[in-house]
Amino acid sequence: MTSWSLRCRELAFPVDTERAFAALFGVGRWAFWLDSSLLGGSARYSVLGESAGPHEEVLTERVGEGGETIFDRLERRLADRRRVDVPDELPRELACGYVGYFGYELKAHDGAAGPHVSPLPDACWLAATRYVGVDHEERRTWVVELVADGEPAAWLEEAAAILTDLAAASESAGQVEEPGAARPGGSRPGVPSGGSGPEPEPWLDRPRDAYLRDVETCLARLRAGESYEICLTNTVEMPFTGTPLEVYRRLRRLNPAPYAAYLRLDGVHVLSASPERFLTVDREGYAESRPIKGTVPRSGDPGLDELARKELLTSTKTRAENLMIVDLVRNDLGRVCEPGSITVPAFLALESYATVHHLVSTVRGRLRAEVGPVGAARACFPPGSMTGAPKLRTMRILDELESRARGIYSGALGQFGLTGTADLSVVIRTAVIHEGRVTVGAGGAIVLDSDPVEEWDEMLVKAAVPLRALPPAPETAPETAPGNAPERTF
Template sequence: MKPGPLDPAPSNVRFADLARDLVATEAHVFWLDAGPGATSGSSYLGAGRRVLSARDGVVRLDGTIVGEDVLTELQSLVAESPVGARNGDGAPAGFRGGWVGVLGYEYGARLVGVPSAPGDLPDALFVECDRLWSLDHGTGRIDAILGDHEIGAAPEMASPSPPPSPARVSDVRPRWRHDRSAYVRAIESGLDSIAAGDVYQVCLTNEVRVPTAIDPFEVYLRLRRDNPAPFGGFLRIGGVTMAGSSPERFLSVSPHGRVETRPIKGTRRRDPDPVVDRALADDLRSDAKERAENLMIVDLMRNDLGRVAELGSVDVPDLFAVESYPSVHQLVSTVTARLAPGSTGIDAVRSSFPAGSMTGAPKHRAMTILHGLEGGARGLYSGAMGWFGADGALDLAMVIRSIVFAAGEARIGTGGGITASSDPTREVDETLLKARLLLAALGAPDTLPDASD
C-alpha cells in the first residue's frame, strides 16, 4: 500500500480504532495524541522494531551496547531514518519519520551533573518508526506515511472500538512514597533551603504505586475521554508502557530552527459552577505567588535556550496565560528562540533538559536539594516524551499527568513548585488534585494517608 491519504473519509476511519488494532499486534507502539476534541495540530500513530535504550550511562541499540549518551546516539540514528512523503502528496508538514520515545528524569540529572537515585527503569526508551500514520485535526485527514500499513489489511478496515470500559473500584491500597506528614516535612525542608538563600524554587514531587493487572490501553482511553489534553499519548517500548494526558509542551524545534517551550506553573481546580470556575481562573491569573513561580521558570528556560540560540532571538510572546482543562486551570507562558548557526534541535534538548518547570531554580542547586528530599528515583515522570524527526525537527511534551506501567504496577508521579510563600497544606492538596484523575482511571482511591492510617 503506497503512502498517501486513506479512504474512506476520516469520519469512517477512527484513529482510535486503528490505534487499538496496532496496540493489539505490535510489541513497540506509540500514539502521540492531540486529543479527541482537537481542531488543529496533528496526532501520530506508529510502530517499529529497532529499540534504543539507556540506563546508567550505557546506551543499547537492540540490546547491543553502542555508546554512553542517548542524545549523541539519537543525533546520528535519526539522520539515517526512513522518511515518508512530505509535500508531494499534499500531506501536512510535521513528523514524517524518525524516532519516538521518552527521556527520563535521571538522564537529565546526568546531563546537569547532579546525583540521582537508583531506579529500576531505563533512563530513556525510543523506537524507530517503520510504520507511521498522521491525523490532521484541522482537516480530519488521515495519512499513511511510512511502511506497509498492514494491520488486519488497511486502516480503513480497523475494527470498530467499543467505548472505554468504566474503571472498577479496586480494594488495592495505593502505596505512596511519602505519606502526608512526611511530604509536609519535605516541603518545610524545601522552604528552609529557600529561606537560607540556597535556591529560589524547588519542584518537589511524590510518587504513588498501585499493584494492578489492568490493561494500560483501556486506562489511556479513559484518560483521553475524561481528561483530554494537547499532548496525550500512549507508548509501549521495551516492556515499559506509559499512558498520559500532558498539557505541557517541553520543547519543539522546526526544521528551520524555530524553538518553542511552554512551561506551566500554577494550578487551580475546575468547578461545575461557571461563576465559581471563572473566579478560580481569575484568581490563578492574578495570584502573586503563582505568577512569581511561573516567571522564575520562564527566566530559567530563557537562560537554557540562550546557550544555543541566535543572539537576541529569545523572546517571551505570551506570559501568564490561563489554559483550562477538564480538571484544572493552568498558568502557562511561552518562550521562543531561533537556533544559532551550527546548533541543532538535539543541542537545544541537551541545554534545557530536564525542564525547569519540574526542577526549580537555579536548576543545578534545586536538583541537588531535590535529590536529598525526594527519597527515590522519578523514573520517566517529569521527563519528556515525543518525536525526533529525520529532518532535524522535534516535538517533546512533559511527562506529567501520566501513568507508567512496569513490573505489575502502575506508577504516578505528582508534585508542585515550592516558593517562599508556599503553604504546605495547600501544596499537598495540589499534588492530590493532579493525581486524582489518574488514580480514578485505575479505580484507585485518591487519598494521601498519614503515617497512622
C-alpha cells in the same frame, strides 16, 4: 549504501484513532500513540504506530553504564536518516524518525548525577517504521511505512485495507465521529464523565507528615538563598490489574490533553495526559517551550469555577512561580539560540482542562545553525518546570529530599522527525505500568510564600488525574511506604 524512503498513502476518509490503534498496533512489543486532542490549537497532529518489521530499531540508555549517550546516538541516527526520501504529499510534521522518552535521571549528563536509580531505562526511543499520521485540523490521514530501496510497501497496503474496512463498518453502524475522541467540553468541568479511581493518599511514597516536612525544608533552603524555586514531587505506587490500553482509552476520555500519549515498550506502558509542551522545533529552526506553573482544580459549579480562574490569574504566588521558570527556560534556550532571538509571545495565559486550570507561558527562539532538535532538547533538559531555579543547585536539593528516582515522570516524551523537527511534552499527569504495578508522580513548585498544606493539596489534585482512569485499588493499602518495596527491573 542503502537508500531509504517513506512510502505513504493518504486515505479519503477520517480515521477513528482508537479503533485504528487497536487493529494495527494492539499487540506489538514496541508501539506508540502520540494523541493530540487539538485543544485550542495547542497540538494538531497525532501519530500512532510501531517499530516492527525488518527495520525495527530500539535505542535505550541506563545512566552509569557508560558509552555513548542517548542524545549522541539519536543525533547520529537522525543524521543518517535525513537521507530518507520523504514524499512531497506528506506533511513534514508527520515525517517521523524516532518516538520515545527521556527519563528525569538523564540530568546526570548535565552535571546533576543523583543517588537514585530508576528500575526502568532512563531513555527509550523507537524508530518509527510503520505508522498512521493524522492532521486533526485538516481532517486528513496518511498511512506511512519506512522501506529500503527496492522493497515493497506490503504493510502499508495491508494497513490501508484494514482502515478502509473499519471506516466502512463504522459508517454502516452510524458512527460518524470517533467515540473516544479527546475533545474539549465533552464533560462538565471538574466532573469527568464516569470513574473516580483510587485515592492517591494511601499509596504515596512519602505520607502527609513527611511531605509537609519536606516543604518546610524547601522553605528553609529558599530563605537561606540556596534556591529561588524548588519543584518538589512525590510518587504514588500501587498494584495494577487490568489492561493498560483500555485504561489509556479511559484516560483520554476523562482528561483530554493536547500532548496525551500511550507507549508500549516491551512490558512497560506509559499512559500520559500531559497538557505541557517541553519543546518543539519547526522546519525553520525555531524552538518553543510552553512551561506551566500555576494550577487550581476546576469546579462543577460555574460560579465557583469562574472564581477559581480569577484567583489563579491574580495570585502573586503563581505569578512568581511562572516568572522564575520563564527566566530559566529563556536561559536554557539562550545556550543554543541566536543572540537576541528569544522572545516571550505569551505570559501567564490561562488554559482550562477537564479537571484543572493552568497558567502557561510561551518562550521562543531561533536555534543557531549548528544546533539541531536533539541538541536543543539536551540543552533544556530536564524541563525547568520540573526542577526549579537555579536548575543545577535545585536538582541537588531535590535529590536530598526525594526518596526515589522519578524515572520517566518529569522527563520528556514525543518524537524527533526526519526533516529537522521535534515535538516533546513534559511527562506529567502520567501513569507508568510495569510488572503488575502502577506509579504516578506529582508535585508542585515551592516558593517563599508557599503554604505547606496548600502544596500538599495541589500535589493530590495532580496525582488524581491519571488515577481516575484506573480500576479500583485493593481494599488495603501497603503497611510500609511503596518506596521501600524492592525495585523491579526492565
